[in-house]
Amino acid sequence: MRNDSSLDTPQGHATEAILFGLVPMGDPRTAAEALHELQLLTETADFVVAGCMVQHRRHADPHSYLGSGKLEELAEVVKLAHSTVVICDDSLTPNQGKAIEQAVGVPVIDRSELILQIFGMHARTPQAKFQVELAALQYEMPRLRRKWTHLERQRGGIGVRGGAGEKQIDVDRNLLKTRIAAINRELERIEEHKVREVQARPDLFTIALVGYTNAGKSSLMNRLTDAGVLAENRLFSTLDTRTRPWRLPGGRTVLLTDTVGFLRKLPHQLVASFHATLEEALHADLLLVLVDGSSPEAQEQLRTVDEVLETLGAQSLPRITVLNKLDLVADRANLTPLYQTDPKAVAVSVLTGDGMSDLFGAILGHLAEVEQRVELLLPHSAGALHGEIRAKATVLSEFYTEDGCLMTIQASPALLGRLMAGGARRAEPKPGNGGGA
Ligand SMILES: Nc1nc2c(ncn2[C@@H]2O[C@H](COP(=O)(O)OP(=O)(O)OP(=O)(O)O)[C@@H](O)[C@H]2O)c(=O)[nH]1
Ligand SMILES: [Mg+2]
Incomplete structure (x- = not known):
C-alpha cells in the first residue's frame, strides 16, 4: 500500500x-x-x-x-x-x-488501495488489523516488480533483469511471504478461539445483520440492544463482528450479530481475508438483509449482497429483507421495484422507529414458522429450567398444577431436546381436547 x-x-x-x-x-x-x-x-x-x-x-x-x-x-x-x-x-x-x-x-x-486504506483506518481488534495487513501485503506482492523497475530506471539502470532491483525484489518477496505466513498463523489461532466462543454460546436463536455498507446495520443494532456500536455516515464503520443479546418484545432473548458491510468491486484480497469475519454470521439462524431503501442504487446493492452471500455459501439461510431509511423515501411507490425483488420485504426507519413493529412481527412470524409449539409439564423437580425457558423460548401460556408448571411454548428442536433431557415432559393431552394436530 x-x-x-x-x-x-x-x-x-x-x-x-x-x-x-x-x-x-x-x-x-x-x-x-x-x-x-x-x-x-x-x-x-x-x-x-x-x-x-x-x-x-x-x-x-x-x-x-x-x-x-x-x-x-x-x-x-x-x-x-x-x-x-x-x-x-x-x-x-x-x-x-x-x-x-x-x-x-x-x-x-485505485479502488482497492482506497478501500484497503479505509479498512486500515477502521480496524480495531487484532483480528481486523491482521486481516487488513494480510490483504495489503497480498495487494503489494504483484506490484513489487513495478516498484523496483521504476527505481532501477530512475537510477539509470537497464531494467530489472539481473540488476540490484532483481535481488531486492527477491528479498522483498521473501520478507512478504514470511510475514504473510506469520499473519496466517495468528489468524488461525484467533479463528479457533472464536469458534470455541461461538460453540460455548447459549443455544439462543441468532440473527445476523448483513448488507451493503452504510445501510444502517449498526444503527439497528444500537436501537435494539445497548451495544453502543459506532454508527456513522461513512463507509465501513464496522469491521468486526459483534454479538449482543436482544430481548424481543414478549421477553424472550435472541442474539443479534452486527457485521462488516458489503461493497461493489471489493478487492478480492479483502473478500478472502474477511471471509472469517463474515463466517460467524453464517452460523446465524436468520439473516436480516439491510439495504438503504432511499438509495437509487438499492437494487444493485441488494444484488451485490446476494452475490457475496452466495460466495460464502449462505444463500439458502432464511432471510428477511429490510428496506431502511424510510424517512428519506419521498414516495413509497419508489420502493415498488424492491418489493418486486422480495414481496415480503419490510420497510423501516431505524432513525424514527417507523415500521419497527412490522419488523418485530416478521421476526416473530419467522420464529413461529421454524420452531415447534409444544405443551410441556415442568415438574417441580425441574423447576430450575423455568428461567431458561422464559429467556430462550416463546412462552404462549403457563399455569401451575399440583404436578408442576404446565406451559405451552414455542422453541427450537435443540432447546426442546435439552429441556426434555433436563426433566421436562410432554404434557398429556387433556381428555376431550382431541390432542391437537
Ligand atoms: N435518515 C436515516 N439515516 C439513517 C437511518 N439508519 C441509519 N442511518 C444513518 O446511516 C449512516 C450509516 O449507518 P450505520 O448504522 O453506520 O450503517 P452500517 O450499515 O452499520 O454501515 P457499515 O458499518 O459502514 O457497513 C449513519 O449516519 C446513520 O445515522 C435511517 O433510518 N434514516
Ligand atoms: Mg456498521
Whole structure:
C-alpha cells in the first residue's frame, strides 16, 4: 500500500483528489452521479473531492485504463484544480497505474488501495488489523516488480533483469511471504478461539445483520440492544463482528450479530481475508438483509449482497429483507421495484422507529414458522429450567398444577431436546381436547 505520508500536503491541508472512472456507452448519469460511491469512499478516507471525470467506454484500455485523449484531459483537470492525487473507480493493473501516473504527474490510487486504506483506518481488534495487513501485503506482492523497475530506471539502470532491483525484489518477496505466513498463523489461532466462543454460546436463536455498507446495520443494532456500536455516515464503520443479546418484545432473548458491510468491486484480497469475519454470521439462524431503501442504487446493492452471500455459501439461510431509511423515501411507490425483488420485504426507519413493529412481527412470524409449539409439564423437580425457558423460548401460556408448571411454548428442536433431557415432559393431552394436530 502507498505510504500515507506521500499523500500529505503541506500545513496539514486535506488532500484534494480528482476522481475518474468508466461508465457504459449511453449512460445518462453525470460524472458526479456515476462516481457517487467512490466519492463517499474518498471522503471516508479523509480526502477532499475536487472533481469527477468519466469516460464512456465499454472496456478499460489495457495499457492506461482511460484512452489517451481522456488521459490528457485528466492531466489538464489535475493541473487546473492543483490536485495532488487522482483516484480510480476500479482496480488498476500495475502497468495501468504506472501509465496514468506518468501522464498526469501525480500519484494514482485505485479502488482497492482506497478501500484497503479505509479498512486500515477502521480496524480495531487484532483480528481486523491482521486481516487488513494480510490483504495489503497480498495487494503489494504483484506490484513489487513495478516498484523496483521504476527505481532501477530512475537510477539509470537497464531494467530489472539481473540488476540490484532483481535481488531486492527477491528479498522483498521473501520478507512478504514470511510475514504473510506469520499473519496466517495468528489468524488461525484467533479463528479457533472464536469458534470455541461461538460453540460455548447459549443455544439462543441468532440473527445476523448483513448488507451493503452504510445501510444502517449498526444503527439497528444500537436501537435494539445497548451495544453502543459506532454508527456513522461513512463507509465501513464496522469491521468486526459483534454479538449482543436482544430481548424481543414478549421477553424472550435472541442474539443479534452486527457485521462488516458489503461493497461493489471489493478487492478480492479483502473478500478472502474477511471471509472469517463474515463466517460467524453464517452460523446465524436468520439473516436480516439491510439495504438503504432511499438509495437509487438499492437494487444493485441488494444484488451485490446476494452475490457475496452466495460466495460464502449462505444463500439458502432464511432471510428477511429490510428496506431502511424510510424517512428519506419521498414516495413509497419508489420502493415498488424492491418489493418486486422480495414481496415480503419490510420497510423501516431505524432513525424514527417507523415500521419497527412490522419488523418485530416478521421476526416473530419467522420464529413461529421454524420452531415447534409444544405443551410441556415442568415438574417441580425441574423447576430450575423455568428461567431458561422464559429467556430462550416463546412462552404462549403457563399455569401451575399440583404436578408442576404446565406451559405451552414455542422453541427450537435443540432447546426442546435439552429441556426434555433436563426433566421436562410432554404434557398429556387433556381428555376431550382431541390432542391437537
Ligand atoms: N435518515 C436515516 N439515516 C439513517 C437511518 N439508519 C441509519 N442511518 C444513518 O446511516 C449512516 C450509516 O449507518 P450505520 O448504522 O453506520 O450503517 P452500517 O450499515 O452499520 O454501515 P457499515 O458499518 O459502514 O457497513 C449513519 O449516519 C446513520 O445515522 C435511517 O433510518 N434514516
Ligand atoms: Mg456498521
